[in-house]
Amino acid sequence: MARTMITGGKAVLPTGAQQVDILIENEKIAGIGQASSLAQTDNWIDAKGQIVLPGLIDMHVHFLDRFMGTISLHDFFTGTRAAACGGVTTIIDFANQKKGGSLADAIEHKRSEADGHVVIDYGLHAEITDPTPAVMKEVRSIIKAGVPSFKVYTIYEGMMVDDGALLALFEQTSRGGGLVIVHAENNFIADRLRREYLREGKTGAMYHALSKPNIVEAEAIGRIAYLAGHLKAPFYIVHMSTREGRQIMQHCRHKGQAAFAETCTHYLCLTDSVYRRRDGINYIISPPLRKQEDIEALWEGLHEGTISVVSTDDASFSVESKRMGKDSFDKVPNGMAGVELRLPVMFSEGVLKRGLSLERMVELTSTNPARLFGLFPQKGVIQVGSDADLVILDPQKKVKLGMKTTHMVTDFCSLEGLRVTGYPVMTLSRGKVIVENGKFVGRQGEGRFLHRKIDFNAIRNVR
Ligand code: MN
Numbered sequence: 001m002a003r004t005m006i007t008g009g010k011a012v013l014p015t016g017a018q019q020v021d022i023l024i025e026n027e028k029i030a031g032i033g034q035a036s037s038l039a040q041t042d043n044w045i046d047a048k049g050q051i052v053l054p055g056l057i058d059m060h061v062h063f064l065d066r067f068m069g070t071i072s073l074h075d076f077f078t079g080t081r082a083a084a085c086g087g088v089t090t091i092i093d094f095a096n097q098k099k100g101g102s103l104a105d106a107i108e109h110k111r112s113e114a115d116g117h118v119v120i121d122y123g124l125h126a127e128i129t130d131p132t133p134a135v136m137k138e139v140r141s142i143i144k145a146g147v148p149s150f151k152v153y154t155i156y157e158g159m160m161v162d163d164g165a166l167l168a169l170f171e172q173t174s175r176g177g178g179l180v181i182v183h184a185e186n187n188f189i190a191d192r193l194r195r196e197y198l199r200e201g202k203t204g205a206m207y208h209a210l211s212k213p214n215i216v217e218a219e220a221i222g223r224i225a226y227l228a229g230h231l232k233a234p235f236y237i238v239h240m241s242t243r244e245g246r247q248i249m250q251h252c253r254h255k256g257q258a259a260f261a262e263t264c265t266h267y268l269c270l271t272d273s274v275y276r277r278r279d280g281i282n283y284i285i286s287p288p289l290r291k292q293e294d295i296e297a298l299w300e301g302l303h304e305g306t307i308s309v310v311s312t313d314d315a316s317f318s319v320e321s322k323r324m325g326k327d328s329f330d331k332v333p334n335g336m337a338g339v340e341l342r343l344p345v346m347f348s349e350g351v352l353k354r355g356l357s358l359e360r361m362v363e364l365t366s367t368n369p370a371r372l373f374g375l376f377p378q379k380g381v382i383q384v385g386s387d388a389d390l391v392i393l394d395p396q397k398k399v400k401l402g403m404k405t406t407h408m409v410t411d412f413c414s415l416e417g418l419r420v421t422g423y424p425v426m427t428l429s430r431g432k433v434i435v436e437n438g439k440f441v442g443r444q445g446e447g448r449f450l451h452r453k454i455d456f457n458a459i460r461n462v463r
């Protein structure tokens with residue numbers, strides 16, 4: 001096996017950013033220090049003037065996702081290829097339980113769609129939509145099989161689980177080493193508002209946002225925090241979008257609860273004003289985009305450690321499928337592509353504009369998802385023995401984000417025209433260069449399924 005040496009870059013290590021050389025051998029990081037003292041090799045990657053990061057982890061993507069009668073544009077090849085071009089070396093997708101079906105079947109089905117197609121390593125969350133007694137019994141064996149995270153919805157008829165099932169699930173996971181991750185919105189408030197607006201003929205994209213005001217998210221987060229707290233079960237809120245959500249998370253942390261939240265790239269840079277645009281329906285996602293005050297609160301939460309992860313919730317529905325709802329916002333498939341956009345946004349908007357440290361950016365996009373979802377220290381860190389999943393970022397490179405620069409197969413880019421400074425230029429997956437100068441040079445099917453195991457003691461320290 002050839003050795004590779006990355007030289008001259010500023011690497012973000014657990015101890016902080018530092019000018020070091022990195023030796024790669026047999027898919028792993030084999031040495032960190034000065035090249036001359038590490039090993040002999042002919043294979044050099046010059047990273048002078050560049051920043052070397054642990055490959056990003058996106059624990060929230062939906063590839064080949066079926067929703068509202070349509071299917072996402074990204075499949076496991078095109079989705080992971082775009083991810084790799086954005087500096088991502090691991091994704092975690094969702095295995096959706098069918099009504100009456102088992103979790104094991106759902107995982108097997110999703111693996112059959114992903115294996116042989118992914119270009120980077122991947123894991124799966126088990127998504128529970130029908131919490132039968134048999135499924136509750138299955139939870140512990142699924143955890144042991146390497147899928148220790150369970151996604152539930154508190155909204156959407158046919159998918160949501162009720163509070164009784166939630167409590168029963170927390171009971172299973174808290175004893176077995178599992179983490180419940182929740183799409184938190186109050187179904188009944190949103191449903192009532194939606195029906196009222198539609199009855200009044202208020203069908204435009206803005207009414208999607210108005211039918212899901214902040215309290216829809218905040219109430220659901222508060223309820224989940226209470227239920228989980230009752231059983232001392234850890235929980236994780238996906239795509240948190242509101243300032244109220246941050247306050248609840250602050251409160252949970254203050255009480256010492258193992259409470260975690262992520263937000264997504266788009267909630268950090270877009271407001272609900274986009275729903276007034278002519279193409280407003282393309283931005284219909286749930287929860288909806290919010291106000292500038294919410295954006296500021298989310299950045300504060302990232303700084304202070306009440307929000308621990310930034311993901312993308314990539315759900316790449318085509319403009320054509322979005323147009324199913326051109327006359328009524330409730331007919332629009334919810335979701336936007338974004339898997340490639342996170343690193344440039346976090347570096348440019350976070351590190352350069354808002355004073356987020358490089359180290360904190362790495363925690364939010366790589367180390368924390370690795371810790372919380374049972375991939376650490378194989379992933380999420382530059383240290384000897386870890387997988388050589390690395391991304392090299394050119395901190396000077398200026399890019400105007402949009403359809404011209406993206407590798408996503410979408411026909412609409414939510415951040416079209418956003419100018420960023422700093423862009424990933426090279427990605428290595430287990431030591432192999434798969435993106436070079438922004439061009440994908442990897443191979444379909446090279447990614448592997450990851451068996452994960454969550455360490456309950458370690459996640460308590462995640463901020
Ligand atoms: Mn969701």
Ligand code: MN
Pocket residue numbers: 060062313
């Ligand atoms: Mn999602």
